[in-house]
Amino acid sequence: MAKITHKPAPRKAAMPKKKAKAAKPESVKSKPTKKSFKAVKPWTPAEVREVFTRFQKANPEPRGELEHVNPFTLLVAVVLSAQATDAGVNKATRELFKVADTPQKMLDLGEERLRDYIKTIGLYRTKAKNVIALSAKVLSDFGGEVPRTRAEIESLPGAGRKTANVVLNMAFGEHTMAVDTHVFRVGNRTGLAPGKTPLEVELGLEKVIPSEFMLHAHHWLILHGRYTCLARKPRCEVCLINDLCRWPEKTV
Ligand code: SF4
Secondary structure (H helix, E strand, C coil), X not given: CCCCXXXXXXXXXXXXXXXXXXXXXXXXXXXXXXXXXXXXXXXCHHHHHHHHHHHHHHCCCCCCCCCCCCHXXXXXXXXXXXXXXXXXXXXXXXXXXXXXXXXXXXXXXXXXXXXXXXXXXXXXXXXXHHHHHHHHHHHXXXXXXXXXXXHHHHXXXXXCHHHHHHHHHHCCCCCCCCCCHHHHHHHHHHCCCCCCCHHHHHHHHHHHCCHHHHXXXXXXHHXXXXXXXXXXXXXXXXXXXXXXXXXXXXXX
């Protein structure tokens, strides 16, 4: 009889530690969440309409939770919100925006003092650098006004696709769809717009949501994910779309 020998499991080669890069914080956040979502059957157009009709009835004028006083402070708040909570950002920007609510005032404040205002927010050093650089660029290239096109907003330091979508939607009323972790989860779980990446979900949502709901769709979905369809323990029992939701693990 052949002797069975057990080979020790091969050890994983030790990976050399990478030096931390001063990358765009948003680029990290916009990756899909670790959890992989099983594709569920997408909703029919009639079901999508029904879902948004219910969201609209429950909350006709949904508001974003990032505090701001003009398009520039909105842009700054969104850049600061990468991998941070809106509440945490608001706590810091409440004081910051009292002294720096324009690109010029932000430059006058300077990077060091800006860091002091935002030091409670994750990645604050990189973000301070980006906010100063974007303020300079808004002044030099766009006459001190936040630009109105996606390409121009994405050209600003620290701003990516999600930032552009939020600013275009909230400041300029465009029908864009910013996909954060909440929208990504809700889009996948429910069957509204399943996708493996935030971009897939974004394009899927834009395709299926009727245009009359698009202005507020981003906020309805974020608020739904933040307060009802929670990542770990979704509150399916109080969910207003629980009869339509396709998630096999829903609890009702
Ligand atoms: S039923 Fe549950 S899983 Fe489905 S959308 Fe509502 S809260 Fe989320």
